[in-house]
Amino acid sequence: MNSQATPHPQPKPKAPTIFDVAKLAGVSIKTVSRVINLESNVRPSTREKVEAAVEALDYRPNAAARVLSGKRFYVIGLIYENPNEFSYMQKVLNGALKACEAGGYTLLLLPLTLPNPDLIDDVQRFVSQSRLDGVVLPAPLGDFSEIQRLLNELEIPFARITPKTGAEDDLSVQCHDEQASFDVTQFLIEQGHRRLGFIKGDPIHGATEHRYRGYIRALQVAGIGLRSEFVRDGMFSFESGKTAARALLDLREPPTAIVASNDDMAAGTIFEARERGLSIPGDLSVVGFDDTPIASHIWPPLTTVRQPIVEMAESVTSLLIRKLKGEQVEPLDQPFACHVVTRASTGERAVQDDLE
Amino acid sequence: MNSQATPHPQPKPKAPTIFDVAKLAGVSIKTVSRVINLESNVRPSTREKVEAAVEALDYRPNAAARVLSGKRFYVIGLIYENPNEFSYMQKVLNGALKACEAGGYTLLLLPLTLPNPDLIDDVQRFVSQSRLDGVVLPAPLGDFSEIQRLLNELEIPFARITPKTGAEDDLSVQCHDEQASFDVTQFLIEQGHRRLGFIKGDPIHGATEHRYRGYIRALQVAGIGLRSEFVRDGMFSFESGKTAARALLDLREPPTAIVASNDDMAAGTIFEARERGLSIPGDLSVVGFDDTPIASHIWPPLTTVRQPIVEMAESVTSLLIRKLKGEQVEPLDQPFACHVVTRASTGERAVQDDLE
DNA sequence: TGAAATAATGACAACGTTGTCAAAACTAGG
DNA sequence: CCTAGTTTTGACAACGTTGTCATTATTTCA
Known part of the structure; x- marks a missing residue:
């Protein structure tokens, strides 16, 4: 199993760090940190220099270091009922994945089998072990008040995909x-x-x-x-x-x-x-x-x-991410529209048979 | 949005660290590290003391610190074709998730749409950005030689779910x-x-x-x-x-x-x-x-x-994890068995009509 | 023009683990 | 009982980032 002592001709180029960027841009690492985190109070000219250096080195912040140092995990959990028919969840998954990728977050999955007497324990364990910043709850879990209560207690923001709207600052999407x-x-x-x-x-x-x-x-x-x-x-x-x-x-x-x-x-x-x-x-x-x-x-x-499940999931996930980033987010004002797809299982009723 | 300056009565109990465990067990942090990583050369009595302390504090190693310090990421990628009919992938997902949970790994998803001219670039980006230790390739991606070549170049171990077996040390599962x-x-x-x-x-x-x-x-x-x-x-x-x-x-x-x-x-x-x-x-x-x-x-x-897709996926993923942990793993010697499920779409042919 | 206020930047500790290497504790052989 | 070898343990640096706070540069206003 690769026991041959293969000599490494190129000793695997190490990924650039924030120090490399700082040196190239001629600033301190803290300034680089500010630029990549879109903090304010950076002179536009400085920002440009740093961005150029980031670009030149193809620098990507090390997620582990970021998590270890900061207070965020950059992780969102998707807790769902593992159904027989997965097509709804597939769409939710695709939408959530898309939003996470756009926002630089990682998506973690927790499939649950219902009914589940240990529901709350399972969620509790998932949330604390996986060190999540936020949770997405597709239907029907989004309507489970126990889960909402737990997440509120743990002070973990969550977003729901459910027809039932909740409190004022509740993050959820509906469709018509x-x-x-x-x-x-x-x-x-x-x-x-x-x-x-x-x-x-x-x-x-x-x-x-x-x-x-x-x-x-x-x-x-x-x-x-x-x-x-x-x-x-x-x-x-x-x-x-x-x-x-x-x-x-x-x-x-x-x-x-x-x-x-x-x-x-x-x-x-x-x-x-x-x-x-x-x-x-x-x-x-x-x-x-x-x-x-x-x-x-x-x-x-x-x-x-x-x-439009994919869009709904994407939209509510990115709303959650924006909230996690500290933005003031308004709940969506309008439900998404659905539409009827006409196929062959329906047809004209010739006889007005209700008058008999 | 929680602008009330709510005083925190319990200032959120911080998770125990390796220091807490070391102190309680009366050993150094390095010894704790050895115990939780199942390294050799720890006296059984010491091991027990540490395990007791871990238990007592409900200690879980901080994943970010672990990643930052060590050379592993504890992450496995699942790259798959995003299909219309998800039921195969749902099973693969469930199996891989199960194996990852058992092995303490995190599963990351990359859905691809085929055909995809940028396939290799997408995989490349996913693998390097997500800092993966290994990759699981369900059918049909497991048969794509370009992907295998790329992963070999990047020295990223992978496991495949595919009927086609490969080289000697190839990690893959088949069914009959x-x-x-x-x-x-x-x-x-x-x-x-x-x-x-x-x-x-x-x-x-x-x-x-x-x-x-x-x-x-x-x-x-x-x-x-x-x-x-x-x-x-x-x-x-x-x-x-x-x-x-x-x-x-x-x-x-x-x-x-x-x-x-x-x-x-x-x-x-x-x-x-x-x-x-x-x-x-x-x-x-x-x-x-x-x-x-x-x-x-x-x-x-x-x-x-x-x-038995779930079992096949679970089995090949845990094989991969064992390989990542440095174990010597043998490819599965036997394909999984399938079986015929008889329902109403088949029936006796009364007339022997091939003799006409 | 100078002082005060504000904006921009930087130095350095901290995060919690693993890797390296040295020290201490055992064990075996004479 | 001493020595050499082996096993077990520990001290400390390193990983790459963000948070805190001090410092410097710039702007504002009298």
Whole structure:
């Protein structure tokens, strides 16, 4: 295993340090430190000299020395539920990674399995062992008050991706979940559907409530009464969608369209419908939420709602980083917009069958 | 934003340092250092004293100081292709994370988009900026010789997850891809199928070749001739599977079963078949590879091959860590086993239609 | 023009560990 | 019991940065 005593012709050029930069720029190391940390009270001409030297040497501050000396770790933790269907988390991960790279931070991962009786201990251990400056909490963890309380106690700033907004200085991003649900329901109504089923998501997710509200509002606006037998509980899983769909399709007067609170449950719905020999969208229109890969890979492909998850994650992470850098940050004033992606799982309802 | 000059009643208890441990144990800091780094030449009685002190204070070495002082970074990079379908990478991620946690290492992520003309530059930058000790390369990056060459030049050890084994001291894990493909093909043959289509994967992946070979071997063993019109190229994507299936089903004498080199392409095959009104498995049996979530979420659910990806990733990462710690590590002598997961997309072929 | 206020810069300690090398404590052999 | 060799331990520098505080340069104002 490389036991050959290979002579090193070039003894591996050592990375330049702050001293090298200081010498080249003709200033003290402290001044270099000020420039690279964007501190004030540096004469523009000095700044330029230092920047030129940094450039010339391709200098990068040594992260370890920085951490050891300073009070920051330049590390952000991403704590998430490790799901079966990773496409949401993949997007969150990509967005957070992007923001961290831009801000010079490192992203550390803590996947959790829920339900977890040791949740708080696990988070506690992660946060203290990994020496984090801040934490990003995607849904549904962002809604867990225990975690928020713990992080507040430890005085660790955090940012959440969740439909539920919190206190004044709370860092979180939302998207127009309620509106999207309204839009997709209205879309079905415009296609002539009057008997509209709804499958709720896992109540632990804030989005569940919002999506349900959008459905209700669309019914109200269209003057369609809410029928409780058309609303079923689900858990965001394929199986739960299948079960809920079974109940809906077993009704004496089943819905002609079903709004499932995510794509997995919509896939379950389609699965159940096909097992019964129903044609989609001929006999039943189905819509989902999230535009996960499965939405376009089942037959028929799903009409669904796409959210800008990557952008949301990136945005909230960079907000967190700016807060960590001491900037005064305002919470985002506007939720991100979602939009309906129309595919083959929905279609016109020829007969106005609600008048029978 | 917390502008209230809140007095700190408990001024945040500082974490214990190696000095605290040394004092409590009645030894020098160097001896403590020896104990926590498992160095030799420490008297057992001394070791115990130190371990007790570490325990009592709940001491954890400061990572930054360690890095700054020593020659290691305690960081492993995971470089991967950022795919549409993340389920393979999710498993790799989980396995690598687990091994890193066990070994006291931190895992850093570099997602890449392929094809990427700046591939080498991106990797180069990541490796040098992030100060890594080692790198894990899941498929297909593990087969990219440019990356291997770069890492060798930089003298950064790496471990690969790929079916292709390399040099003697190469660190990599395999699973029995060829055997699994053989098994699943044989399974179809046992069900009476004689006209067996095959959809190849992306040639950039080592698995593509191995899976194809297993198919061929199963045909040979069964005494079935290889018909070139039954073998189609694919790219592991849903679309490419759909296209290949179209070609196969357009044949005057189409196959009665199709082996797709992954689940996405199998889903595409099912999609295409259903569009033509074919019944599955009545008219056509379909199998996939990988047991991704989609395999169980389409209708009918897919017979597929499950690989122990999490274990493979964990195992190869911990091998890498042991190598980094200076241990003499032997490459794994045995590939991991895969197994066939039987679901509803395959069925008996009643008529022996190859004799017509 | 001079004094006071402010801005810019620098000297040096501190951060918590590991590496180097020397010293001390043991062990074995005569 | 002494000596040489070996094992165990410790003192201290080094790692590369930021924080603190003192010093110097510049600006402002009377």
